[in-house]
Amino acid sequence: MSAATTQRSWYQRNKMTVTPLLFLLPGVLFFVIYVISPIIQSFNISLYDWDGLGEATYIGLGNYEELLTDRAFEISLWNNVKWLALYLLAVPAGLFIALFLNQTVVGIRLYKSLFFFPFVISQVVVGLVFSWFYLPREGLLNALLTFLGLDTVNILGDPTLATYGIIAAGLWPQTAYCMILYLTGLNAVDPEQIEAGRLDGAKGVRMLWHVILPQLKPATFIAFVVTIIGALRSFDLISIMTNGGPFGSTRVLSFYMFEKALSEYGFRMGYGSAIAVVLFLIMLVFIAYFLWSMYRDEQEARR
Amino acid sequence: MFHKLTKAAAALALTTGLVTPAMAELSGTMRIISDMSNPAPRAIIEGLASDFDAMHPDLTVEVEIVDRDAWKSQIRNALTANAPDVINWYAANRMAPFVGAGLFEDISDMYENGDLPGLDSVKGALTIDGKQWGVPYTYYQWGIYYREDIFKELGLSEPTTFDEEMANCQVIIDSGRKCYSIGSKFLWTAGGWFDYMNMRTNGFDFHMKLATGEASWTSDEVRATFANWRKLIDMGAFIDDHQTYSWQEALPFVVKGEATAYLIGNFAVPHLREAGLTDDQIDFYQFPKIGDHPMGEDAPTDTFHVASGAQNKEAARAFLQYVTSVDVQTAINGPDGLAQLPVNANASVADDEFIAQGFEMLSKNATGGIAQFFDRDFPAEMASVGMEGLQEFMVFPDNLDDILNRLEAARTRIYK
Structure with a gap:
């Protein structure tokens, strides 16, 4: 009985600290079980040679050494860089479309919905539509090229072009996503500041750069975050459009990891985990930067 | 319920009954996980299961059909956790990971005892380390x-x-x-x-x-x-x-x-x-x-195997024997079935230009x-x-x- 009373008084004394912790507990628990522990497990498995069925043999950093000499890994890594660099085009493109659509004319809601449409449909459908668009004989793209008197191209069958073809397909929905972020951001732009800028003689690009964009900073930040994460997660489009081919030229790290660990000819769990670890470390750079800048913003806001 | 295989099944029950008297006493539940997911093969496996079920009053046969491509990666989970009794797979080296991990049942004794007559010519594709790990049910040229x-x-x-x-x-x-x-x-x-x-x-x-x-x-x-x-x-x-x-x-x-x-x-x-x-x-x-x-x-061969973690191995083995028997082989590989080649040497080959040439x-x-x-x-x-x-x-x-x-x-x- 006495224990209960002391406990109650202890709780009463520490209510302000304990209550938020209690509320956090379920979330933290799930985060640890479903996010943190798999990450640690991946690190661990990447040190073994394991087919997922039999005994796992400890091989130290053997998988990582193999990665260094694996050309398919090198190609995947480079493709990831291409994805990262080119996918970011979605941010300015989204901004441009948002500025373009941010006006009041009849039926603007319809136009906005149409521009937003590609983001709503599934990536699988986007991939299918684009692979039909690129078809070497019947595709719309080649019909267009023939009409203009140019040579036809087989984008998805050409190892030097295929990745760009897939990124172009990915940009379509991603641009729409960035557009909607900016459209919401534009709603929050302060008209008084625009008025003030106008009185000072700013217009066009200068107005955009010095008055509008600073106010869109939160939208830009989110657009960058989702685009970078989207670029690193690119998987569905590759799987649908080329299945990693022709001869492995369109693989990215996530797809290569899937192939090595979980696909029909894979089941090298250790090797797949090693690829996952590399991908995780790359992502960690961005995640750390995002967290840091969010933390910094909050500090500033508190001041 | 009359299926097109019932007659063949009944005939088989008579013939094999002599070889393995225990077969008539099969009981309990037998679980099959099959990758025969395309329309024609699906009808075949469902027919085989219900006929086998009808032959053995005390036995319940359950079939779960998995998409053929999805099965290639799912088989691992299926065999390791709560293994079914009978599963589909492929012959030769594709069996090796499962044989190596001890997930397929060694059924060499069935080949030795003469429980599987007419399979001598295809036995090699099911052999790893001098033992047999399953039976074929169809192949094609x-x-x-x-x-x-x-x-x-x-x-x-x-x-x-x-x-x-x-x-x-x-x-x-x-x-x-x-x-x-x-x-x-x-x-x-x-x-x-x-x-x-x-x-x-x-x-x-x-x-x-x-x-x-x-x-x-x-x-x-x-x-x-x-x-x-x-x-x-x-x-x-x-x-x-x-x-x-x-x-x-x-x-x-x-x-x-x-x-x-x-x-x-x-x-x-x-x-x-x-x-x-x-x-x-x-x-x-x-x-x-x-x-x-x-x-x-x-000539790729598709196969049936008994999982080493099977609950009802007796029924599973009897099912393998049933599937490879002459009449069943003739029926399931016929023009209305898989339209492929039967694995049993005594089965008859369908009257089809391509199957005949392939054979x-x-x-x-x-x-x-x-x-x-x-x-x-x-x-x-x-x-x-x-x-x-x-x-x-x-x-x-x-x-x-x-x-x-x-x-x-x-x-x-x-x-x-």
């Missing part, structure tokens, strides 16, 4: 399916040597067509071409040495294979942009007559017929001879040996690296040295 009507129009006949093949091909190309359709997006079709080019150039035994890692990818033999293959590529024998198509997407080239032939398995025939080609328009011939070697053939070829003119297929004979990892190289070769033949060095490096790493 590979070969060149071609447009008979276009051959007639051009005055060509079925070639038997590679020189004739190339001479034919030249005529076809001169007529404005391509010789071969192929869709190599998913790589394995290129594996079929390599199997045949290599088996014909160097013989079946060398091909198997390559599969088991004893022969080198940079050897003169392998180079000779690619040199022969390249002759066709340089002629422009294959359709353009094949790396963009799946094997189904490459079928219209044959249907429209833009390409005259397709090296593929017998499973392509129903698709060609559905597309409107009659049996007068399509025909089949064996891949022609190149070197002086006995002909080896690809004739495999039983009389495949003295070199029967291979399963590139991705079933080679270990999985070698197959995946290999097929990627084969596809690259078909598109950029000049990269051959680089490809072969890469495959050789993979070989030294994979076969330890």
Whole structure:
């Protein structure tokens, strides 16, 4: 009985600290079980040679050494860089479309919905539509090229072009996503500041750069975050459009990891985990930067 | 409930009853997980299960059908957690990971006891380490399916040597067509071409040495294979942009007559017929001879296995025996069923132009040996690296040295 009373008084004394912790507990628990522990497990498995069925043999950093000499890994890594660099085009493109659509004319809601449409449909459908668009004989793209008197191209069958073809397909929905972020951001732009800028003689690009964009900073930040994460997660489009081919030229790290660990000819769990670890470390750079800048913003806001 | 197999089943119950009296007393539940998910095979497995269920009043048979491609990665989970009694898989090296991990039941005793009569000729494909790990239920031939009507129009006949093949091909190309359709997006079709080019150039035994890692990818033999293959590529024998198509997407080239032939398995025939080609328009011939070697053939075999973690092994074994019996084999591989080749030597082969030719070829003119297929004979990892190289070769033949060095490096790493 006495224990209960002391406990109650202890709780009463520490209510302000304990209550938020209690509320956090379920979330933290799930985060640890479903996010943190798999990450640690991946690190661990990447040190073994394991087919997922039999005994796992400890091989130290053997998988990582193999990665260094694996050309398919090198190609995947480079493709990831291409994805990262080119996918970011979605941010300015989204901004441009948002500025373009941010006006009041009849039926603007319809136009906005149409521009937003590609983001709503599934990536699988986007991939299918684009692979039909690129078809070497019947595709719309080649019909267009023939009409203009140019040579036809087989984008998805050409190892030097295929990745760009897939990124172009990915940009379509991603641009729409960035557009909607900016459209919401534009709603929050302060008209008084625009008025003030106008009185000072700013217009066009200068107005955009010095008055509008600073106010869109939160939208830009989110657009960058989702685009970078989207670029690193690119998987569905590759799987649908080329299945990693022709001869492995369109693989990215996530797809290569899937192939090595979980696909029909894979089941090298250790090797797949090693690829996952590399991908995780790359992502960690961005995640750390995002967290840091969010933390910094909050500090500033508190001041 | 009357199924078309009931009669066969009843007959079988009588015959096998003599061999294994215990069979009539099967009880409990038997779980099957099957990858026979396409419409025709699905009807077959459902029919087999319900007939087997009807034969054994005390036994409940449950079937779960998994998508055929999804099964290739799901089988691991299925076998490790709460294993079913009977499962589908493939013969030869594709069994090796499961045999090695002890997940397939050793059923050598059934072969020894004579519980599985008529399977002697296919036993080899189910053997690893001198033991048998399952039974086959169907197999099919590979070969060149071609447009008979276009051959007639051009005055060509079925070639038997590679020189004739190339001479034919030249005529076809001169007529404005391509010789071969192929869709190599998913790589394995290129594996079929390599199997045949290599088996014909160097013989079946060398091909198997390559599969088991004893022969080198940079050897003169392998180079000779690619040199022969390249002759066709340089002629422009294959359709353009094949790396963009799946094997189904490459079928219209044959249907429209833009390409005259397709090296593929017998499973392509129903698709060609559905597309409107009659049996007068399509025909089949064996891949022609190149070197002086006995002909080896690809004839992939699909199988049933007992899981080592099965709860009802007695029923599972009886089911394997049932599936491979003469009458059931005749019925399920018949024209209304899988329309493929029965595995039991005493079963009758369906009255179908292609099945009959395939049976004739495999039983009389495949003295070199029967291979399963590139991705079933080679270990999985070698197959995946290999097929990627084969596809690259078909598109950029000049990269051959680089490809072969890469495959050789993979070989030294994979076969330890």
